[in-house]
Amino acid sequence: MGKVKDILDRKGYGAYSVEPSTTVYTAIEQMCARNIGGVLIVDNGKLVGIFTERDYARKLILKGKSSKETPIRELMTSNPFTVAPDSSIELCMEIMTDKHIRHLPVAEGDKIFGMISIGDVVGFVIQEQKSIIQHLESYISQ
Numbered sequence: 001m002g003k004v005k006d007i008l009d010r011k012g013y014g015a016y017s018v019e020p021s022t023t024v025y026t027a028i029e030q031m032c033a034r035n036i037g038g039v040l041i042v043d044n045g046k047l048v049g050i051f052t053e054r055d056y057a058r059k060l061i062l063k064g065k066s067s068k069e070t071p072i073r074e075l076m077t078s079n080p081f082t083v084a085p086d087s088s089i090e091l092c093m094e095i096m097t098d099k100h101i102r103h104l105p106v107a108e109g110d111k112i113f114g115m116i117s118i119g120d121v122v123g124f125v126i127q128e129q130k131s132i133i134q135h136l137e138s139y140i141s142q
Contacts, residue, residue: 002128004092004106005085007120008113015105015115017042020049020073024060027051027072037117038103041076046110049076052103082107083116092121 017040018027027039031053041049051072059075060067081095082105092104096118106113 001089002124003085003089004083004087004116005113007089007116007124008085008106010124011114011116011120013114015040015112017112018051018072019043020071020076022072023068024051024056024065024070024072024075025067028056028067038115039072040105040112040115041072042112047080047082047105047107047112049073049078050080050103050105050115051076054102080105084108085113089121089124092116093125096121 016030016034016036018030020041020043031037031039038050038052040047041051049072055075055077056067059065060070065074081099081101083092083095085106085108087106095104096102102118103115104117105115
């Protein structure tokens with residue numbers, strides 16, 4: 001099976017990020033504009049957290065906070081699970097399943113390469129399986 005870098009090669013490197021002082025409203029507005037479900041929280045070039053639509057629903061709305069006044073640092077998930085570009089897709093599936101998360105930052109040390117979602121992982125696995133099936137069909141028909 002493939003590696004995280006195979007997904008990033010397809011979708012692109014980099015991920016949208018905001019500073020911890022950014023309001024939740026601004027982050028959600030940008031997530032909507034970019035059609036993404038999560039944003040990295042970066043402070044002085046270092047990954048310090050992640051904020052997702054799930055965080056918004058569970059940590060802001062249900063607690064009666066205002067998105068226009070609340071800084072994202074109050075709601076972000078600190079020290080998020082990460083994977084390296086050379087991590088296997090299987091490892092990503094394990095982490096996402098075991099930890100009930102849908103987004104994984106791709107980082108190594110202080111270098112951030114991007115972020116992958118469960119949709120990226122599923123799409124990669126589907127494409128890989130299609131390729132294997134085509135290869136086997138070609139082999140059988142020879």
